[in-house]
Amino acid sequence: MESFLRFLFFPSFLLLLMLPCCSLFAADQPRPSSLRIHCGSLLDPASDTVSRDVVILIEDGIVKQVGPASQASSGDAEVDVSHGFCLPGLIDVHDHLTSEPKDAGYQSLGVSFPREAVTGAKNARLTLLAGFTTVRNVGAGGYSDVALRDDINAGEIPGPRLFVSGPPLGITGGHCDNDLLAPQFQATSEGVADGPWAARRKVREVIKYGADLIKICASGGVLSKGDAVGTEQYTLEEMRAIVEEAHKLGRKVAAHAHGTQAIKDAIVAGIDSIEHSSLIDEEGIELAKQHHTYLVFDIYNDTYILNEGPKVGMLPESIEKEKATGKLLRANFRKAYLAGAPLAFGTDGGVYPHGDNAKQFATMVEWGAKPIDAATVNAASLLNLDGKAGTVKPRIIRRYHCGRIRPAGECRRVVAREIGR
Numbered sequence: 001m002e003s004f005l006r007f008l009f010f011p012s013f014l015l016l017l018m019l020p021c022c023s024l025f026a027a028d029q030p031r032p033s034s035l036r037i038h039c040g041s042l043l044d045p046a047s048d049t050v051s052r053d054v055v056i057l058i059e060d061g062i063v064k065q066v067g068p069a070s071q072a073s074s075g076d077a078e079v080d081v082s083h084g085f086c087l088p089g090l091i092d093v094h095d096h097l098t099s100e101p102k103d104a105g106y107q108s109l110g111v112s113f114p115r116e117a118v119t120g121a122k123n124a125r126l127t128l129l130a131g132f133t134t135v136r137n138v139g140a141g142g143y144s145d146v147a148l149r150d151d152i153n154a155g156e157i158p159g160p161r162l163f164v165s166g167p168p169l170g171i172t173g174g175h176c177d178n179d180l181l182a183p184q185f186q187a188t189s190e191g192v193a194d195g196p197w198a199a200r201r202k203v204r205e206v207i208k209y210g211a212d213l214i215k216i217c218a219s220g221g222v223l224s225k226g227d228a229v230g231t232e233q234y235t236l237e238e239m240r241a242i243v244e245e246a247h248k249l250g251r252k253v254a255a256h257a258h259g260t261q262a263i264k265d266a267i268v269a270g271i272d273s274i275e276h277s278s279l280i281d282e283e284g285i286e287l288a289k290q291h292h293t294y295l296v297f298d299i300y301n302d303t304y305i306l307n308e309g310p311k312v313g314m315l316p317e318s319i320e321k322e323k324a325t326g327k328l329l330r331a332n333f334r335k336a337y338l339a340g341a342p343l344a345f346g347t348d349g350g351v352y353p354h355g356d357n358a359k360q361f362a363t364m365v366e367w368g369a370k371p372i373d374a375a376t377v378n379a380a381s382l383l384n385l386d387g388k389a390g391t392v393k394p395r396i397i398r399r400y401h402c403g404r405i406r407p408a409g410e411c412r413r414v415v416a417r418e419i420g421r
């Protein structure tokens with residue numbers, strides 16, 4: 001399986017293209033400067049079409065040509081999938097690589113941050129082998145997700161291209177706080193910040209320590225103790241402050257939000273994606289469409305929580321909460337899909353075993369959706385990877401002459417002019 005080719009081969013002759021992110025090969029292995037892949041079929045999720053007998057030419061890790069096999073140039077190396085099916089690497093925008101289902105409830109108290117990082121290394125590999133070449137990790141302790149991302153980027157361990165949030169922000173006693181221990185333990189989670197200015201400070205802090213995005217808890221949750229799923233947690237005022245601060249610093253914000261009003265407040269505050277979205281109503285769906293806010297429905301894991309949750313130590317109240325919300329989440333997913341709301345594919349990996357991410361496709365189809373664009377072009381757009389992931393198209397690299405450059409790499413002066421491709 002390990003090869004310089006940066007591709008995943010499946011027994012069913014399915015080839016997922018994973019350029020130019022993640023690596024399954026050792027950093028010192030030689031790579032060909034150009035590679036020709038002959039696909040029997042190639043899926044383009046953007047146009048929802050399948051082309052037959054196609055060749056993809058890749059140079060220095062970038063797709064340079066996609067076209068009929070009869071007209072394609074040759075490469076230094078060739079991969080023959082002429083009897084197989086090719087598609088872009090898949091994207092999961094809601095994952096927890098550093099945790100496992102058995103870490104639920106009181107068992108979570110015995111897991112150290114270094115252990116989370118090691119668990120993350122194992123799960124990053126599993127998730128990549130499951131066909132997911134880009135993952136957004138939304139919430140991890142001790143910046144274990146930052147260490148994981150940096151190790152993958154350094155080529156030291158195999159894994160998907162990662163976007164990580166560090167510790168999630170939340171209110172005292174909320175879904176993103178540690179509510180398991182008695183008062184004498186004075187336990188508070190790293191991301192707790194109450195009030196607009198404390199929340200702004202926390203945004204600055206997690207970015208300082210390496211977060212690519214901000215994750216917040218806008219409502220109660222299923223796997224937390226003592227809060228109701230539908231209740232609001234962060235206020236509109238707090239969320240506006242978080243969004244303003246994060247966007248100013250070039251980061252997007254993902255909000256855990258099950259509750260009807262919490263979802264609407266999060267969208268109005270300018271949050272970029274709503275995680276779970278369980279109790280969204282028609283007004284919330286319309287707001288998501290108006291603001292182009294991505295809804296991330298993790299519609300597979302209900303099956304796992306109800307069947308396996310009690311066996312792996314999830315709290316009895318969590319099972320009850322899942323019974324009350326799981327079906328509603330699925331029905332509301334269908335409503336949002338039919339209404340044409342922006343959807344991105346996120347599964348809440350870690351609640352169910354890592355590597356099973358693709359099971360959610362089957363559940364989405366069962367509930368009447370055609371979900372491939374949610375896990376490719378839509379997810380790429382949410383992650384600012386348009387044209388770089390979620391599709392297999394020749395990539396145009398533009399070069400600009402800038403007066404001055406911002407830290408984010410953009411031209412500061414509008415005198416920028418394109419000087420070539």
Ligand SMILES: [Zn+2]
Pocket residue numbers: 094095096138348
């Ligand atoms: Zn989650």
